[in-house]
Amino acid sequence: MSLLEVRNLQVTYGTGARAVPAVRGVDLSVAPGQKLGIAGESGCGKSTLALALLRLLPASARLSGKILLDGEDVLAMKWGRLRAVRWAGASIVFQGAMHSLNAVHRVGEQISEPILLHSGTTPAAAKRRVRELLAHVGLPVARADAYPHELSGGQRQRVMIAMALACDPRLIVADEPTTALDVMIQAQILRLIEQLVAEQDISLLMISHDLAVLADTCDRLAVMYAGRVVEEGPARTVYGSASHPYGRALAAAFPRIGDTASRRAPRGLPGDPPDPSALPGGCTFHPRCPVAVDACEREDQVLVAAGEGHRAACVHVGAALPTEKRL
Ligand code: ADP
Ligand code: MG
Numbered sequence: 001m002s003l004l005e006v007r008n009l010q011v012t013y014g015t016g017a018r019a020v021p022a023v024r025g026v027d028l029s030v031a032p033g034q035k036l037g038i039a040g041e042s043g044c045g046k047s048t049l050a051l052a053l054l055r056l057l058p059a060s061a062r063l064s065g066k067i068l069l070d071g072e073d074v075l076a077m078k079w080g081r082l083r084a085v086r087w088a089g090a091s092i093v094f095q096g097a098m099h100s101l102n103a104v105h106r107v108g109e110q111i112s113e114p115i116l117l118h119s120g121t122t123p124a125a126a127k128r129r130v131r132e133l134l135a136h137v138g139l140p141v142a143r144a145d146a147y148p149h150e151l152s153g154g155q156r157q158r159v160m161i162a163m164a165l166a167c168d169p170r171l172i173v174a175d176e177p178t179t180a181l182d183v184m185i186q187a188q189i190l191r192l193i194e195q196l197v198a199e200q201d202i203s204l205l206m207i208s209h210d211l212a213v214l215a216d217t218c219d220r221l222a223v224m225y226a227g228r229v230v231e232e233g234p235a236r237t238v239y240g241s242a243s244h245p246y247g248r249a250l251a252a253a254f255p256r257i258g259d260t261a262s263r264r265a266p267r268g269l270p271g272d273p274p275d276p277s278a279l280p281g282g283c284t285f286h287p288r289c290p291v292a293v294d295a296c297e298r299e300d301q302v303l304v305a306a307g308e309g310h311r312a313a314c315v316h317v318g319a320a321l322p323t324e325k326r327l
């Protein structure tokens with residue numbers, strides 16, 4: 001059985017003329033121990049999806065569909081159960097740890113808080129657990145006494161990861177966990193996340209705009225565009241030979257980590273994703289698509305099989321691709 005199963009998830013911010021349909025019918029599943037990457041440019045609905053998983057969306061958001069965590073319906077959970085699940089079932093690591101940590105408390109106290117709340121353990125045992133977690137994430141134990149501003153960006157993100165691990169979750173959702181960090185630190189934090197989820201058999205749902213980062217870390221990739229998954233499949237297939245023109249464009253825009261020359265001068269992805277409150281008709285990618293045909297202006301596409309465990313929502317899937325007009 002899947003650890004996480006999302007079915008036809010829809011999230012709309014606001015109502016009436018100002019409604020923003022940020023997530024428009026997403027299905028995905030994460031098996032125990034699996035690492036799923038979610039890619040897509042800014043504005044495609046990735047964070048909205050992540051927040052919806054643990055019902056962390058603002059009150060203006062309306063959502064429908066099903067979210068099953070270990071078989072349990074997240075949208076039907078009572079408040080107390082939801083609070084427990086947020087730490088012990090699945091936990092989230094956000095971008096920019098400075099905003100998620102409390103500036104006036106020492107980081108050790110912040111890591112021990114969920115442990116004390118959710119495992120009913122003694123303060124002394126929680127302290128021991130904090131020291132163990134700090135060691136796990138590669139921080140000196142003495143840093144427990146530091147305040148967030150005394151730590152570097154990378155150290156703060158390590159603290160966030162320690163907090164996410166504190167109650168032994170089965171799933172970690174990491175939303176752009178390294179985007180705010182410089183390249184060297186980014187690589188260290190990615191290795192740390194990979195090592196920890198492998199050691200502790202935790203499932204990972206990692207979100208990034210950088211397809212190369214995801215391909216390096218994850219087993220499977222889902223590419224989001226305008227609130228939908230437009231391609232999903234094995235990480236190597238989606239990164240190396242995407243079937244959707246958007247998947248190919250993202251892969252070209254974010255060349256391999258380590259390939260410094262091409263990462264410094266990526267082939268750009270022209271234009272911007274559409275404003276969700278004014279989506280183009282037909283396939284939402286058609287105005288930017290180098291291989292769009294007339295039908296793409298009229299017909300939206302659904303995910304169809306593009307290979308073994310690989311699906312894409314493009315009229316050309318299965319057909320010979322026309323020569324690219326632009327790009
Ligand atoms: P991503 O994480 O892929 O950049 P988001 O989920 O943050 O995308 O945003 C998806 C869309 O929803 C964007 O158009 C964004 O402007 C809009 N959005 C995000 N949060 C809110 C909110 N609280 N109220 C209204 N619109 C929002
Ligand atoms: Mg985001």
